[in-house]
Amino acid sequence: MTVNNKEQLKTPYFMINEDKLIQNLEKAKQLKELSGVKLVLALKCFSTWGVFDIIKPYLDGTTSSGPFEVKLGYETFGGETHAYSVGYSEDDVKEVADICDKLIFNSQTQLAAHRHLVEGKASMGLRLNPGVSYAGQDLANPARQFSRLGVQADHIDPTVFDSIDGVMFHMNCENKDADAFIELLDAISEQFGEHLNKLDWVSLGGGVFFTWPDYALEKLAAALKAFSEKHDVQLYLEPGEAIITKTTDLVVTVVDVVENGMKTAIVDSATEAHRLDTLIYNEPASIAEASDKGEHEYVIGSCSCLAGDQFCVTQFDEPLKIGQRLHILDSAGYTMVKLNWFNGLKMPSIYCERSTGEIQKLNEFGYDDFKRSLSQWSVK
Template sequence: MNIDNLPTPYFMIDEGKLINNLEKAKKLKDISGAKLVLALKCFSTFGTFDTIKPYLDGTTSSGPFEVQLGYEEFGGETHAYSVGYSKADIEAVKGMSDKIIFNSLSQLEAHYETCKTNASLGLRINPERSMAGQDLANPTRPYSRLGVKQELLSTAVLDKVEGFMFHMNCENKDADAFIAILDHISTTFGEYLDQLKWLSLGGGIFFTYPEYPIEKLALALKAFSEKHDIQLYLEPGEAIITRTADLVVSVIDIVENEKKTAIVDSATEAHRLDTLIYDEPASVKEASDNGEFPYVIGSCSCLAGDQFCETQFDTPLEIGQKLHLMDSAGYTMVKLNWFNGLKMPSIYYQRVDGTVELLNSFGYQDFKATLGK
């Protein structure tokens, strides 16, 4: 397959880069004794799971369909969490889940009898401390609906649950800051931890970031686990797939209104939603820090503010030129939508031997099927 001739837009996932992240995950596991489960809310492209499965212990989910996908396509341990389970949700997931984690005491009470014999049950706790740069993604923000605060807990809950889950990080690159929160959890919730079998510390720990002190993190986790005699879990998503995929687009027009805008055959609103939601500009592989030719990289959607970034190039852009929007794996393919009826990107997987596999492509019938029969 000639990559140069692939029609845009498309995602290209690089297996070699994925394995590089997974080797760091293996090092963290080996030193710490923690288990790692892939957060499907971040990345669910199951055509890559054969590469990931040897390194991780299973999957964790935020909704019933993710539970089923992890159970069917990944195997290992299947963790089910939801902010709110309906009765139908519980019936759907209880036979597939090794662990079911409830968001509230009322949810635990409502579903305990239904699933107590099917899985090890857990409860999400709000530690009231976090490392999340964006308030939108901060699980301990004021009035948060996510997890149970300490003041509402009593040791009676230990009659019904075997584990707790804390999730309080978002792309946290600071090992010392995480360890400080870990110490807070140990001190504040020690009477519970000493009686639990397992503890999930959630995701958002960016241990594959360049120069991250993996060994320091691992030893802290190991000491915590030994102190409380508890099995630790981490739920990495972005850490596993960061810098592994590009969204490849083509320039289809160049317009000028004081600034030059290169319009590409993609849209943040439809294909890279977090760029828009969190105001985090994309990085373009072909751009140059000292380039003399500045452009807005604009989408082809009708949303006026829909643009990928502003950047500059060493030479003027041309219509038909391909651009690579880097680091486009996390929270992209799981959030694809059909806004404006735009063509959805195909998904390719470049293996370490150089071969390229088509994992999925989408057409009009896929668009139409989301709207009716």
């Protein structure tokens, strides 16, 4: 279904911009060409498969963090399907072993318990924890103290590398510094090099923000190529945010303005329900209509009942009015995959503005979706 006029769309809604998405994907293409690395989309960050037709020509496949993501990548994206989970059940492994190309276990005990279900079907790998990382917050730091993510160097049974095909490291979160990433790469090479030399492939995970403005893409590519040649492995990166950053707005409407010490504009959306990472990481959102030099300051408050649920505090050149629309910028990553029905709020619709100017509806939600998510049958 297509729509001709954005003003006809009812808020809240997500608007994905195809042209902006392609700008990121062209950088991904350049990185692949310069380095030889393969790129698989991290579905934990972005799974809106209605725009996979745009992404597929540029990337090599998908990677997952749970069984449903494996199935989604296999069915809607194709290419290579990588399966990983922090904790697989036997049923999980049986469910994905026949449809994935690479299956990565989080621990040596998981590998030992389930490898017989995978042999002859998929290439097997193990997640390693290098003990070093780049992450802005401890909550998202894969190498944090007592981390459960991957096998630490001093816990590895060296013989395991004789019976697996590859390994995965994930040690970055929004790393915009090529030099910082290269330091991690060097640390991995020094710590695990003798083991990597036995393998066919190495995944370096996600969190490498190579599409960020002025990122040293060529320096990154050279380092990746050198690492690949040194250890004779096929390298993978698992980009999520790097692919969809700055491509999508969450469009909302001001439904009320209240004042209690400072003015709060209440909008028809909520961080708790629609942009959860804003709340989890306490990282204020950015509003397209805001002005750094504006004289009118507002809290952009959610319409949920959670007292601290707000998008940001920011300034505007003119007073906000009820009925005015605001665009919450950069709202693709870890948003649509985390939508929930808190407070029974209306779920944002999802649209894509194509390069032709056409507005394509990808999804919309109603009361029946809310009701069905909670119970399907009644007990009598």
